Amino acid sequence: MFNLKEMLLPLMLALCIMYPLAFSVSEDILLINYHIHIINDLPLEPPTNVPSLNLHCKSKDKDLGERAMFQHQDYAWDSKINLFRTTLFFCNARWRNKKQRYFEAFKATRDEDRCLDYHFSCIWSLRYDGIYFSSDNYTWTMQYPW
Numbered sequence: 001m002f003n004l005k006e007m008l009l010p011l012m013l014a015l016c017i018m019y020p021l022a023f024s025v026s027e028d029i030l031l032i033n034y035h036i037h038i039i040n041d042l043p044l045e046p047p048t049n050v051p052s053l054n055l056h057c058k059s060k061d062k063d064l065g066e067r068a069m070f071q072h073q074d075y076a077w078d079s080k081i082n083l084f085r086t087t088l089f090f091c092n093a094r095w096r097n098k099k100q101r102y103f104e105a106f107k108a109t110r111d112e113d114r115c116l117d118y119h120f121s122c123i124w125s126l127r128y129d130g131i132y133f134s135s136d137n138y139t140w141t142m143q144y145p146w
């Protein structure tokens with residue numbers, strides 16, 4: 001039989017050791033500067049002197065403005081995650097007058113882990129059939145069909 005007092009001391013010691021560890025991990029997440037990349041990989045078609053893609057990205061309190069992109073241009077910005085992990089950047093992508101859709105380019109609760117793998121990057125590639133995501137700049141999965 002264990003005595004409750006005997007059990008309590010190691011338990012409290014363990015808590016004292018583990019709590020700051022857990023806390024420092026979440027603090028580290030907050031300090032990470034994530035890189036969000038959006039690449040225009042839409043097919044090249046005339047008129048080629050006009051950008052094929054228009055992007056407008058913003059968060060609740062930051063408007064990144066309109067961005068017109070030629071083929072293979074990479075538009076990137078950085079973001080940290082806020083204390084409440086509500087950080088969210090969403091974009092409107094317009095492919096000429098063919099297709100348009102909103103997508104979430106960076107969402108703390110979805111991306112904080114998966115974007116750690118490759119230089120803290122979330123990479124998006126806009127293609128003819130939709131919007132693809134990669135967390136390693138190698139394997140791509142369609143996340144938002146047009």
Ligand SMILES: *[C@@H]1O[C@H](CO)[C@@H](O)[C@H](O)[C@H]1NC(C)=O
Pocket residue numbers: 037121123137
């Ligand atoms: C992804 O890889 C390509 C070529 O393999 C490279 O040009 C590009 O800079 C890489 N992107 C990032 C965000 O590292």
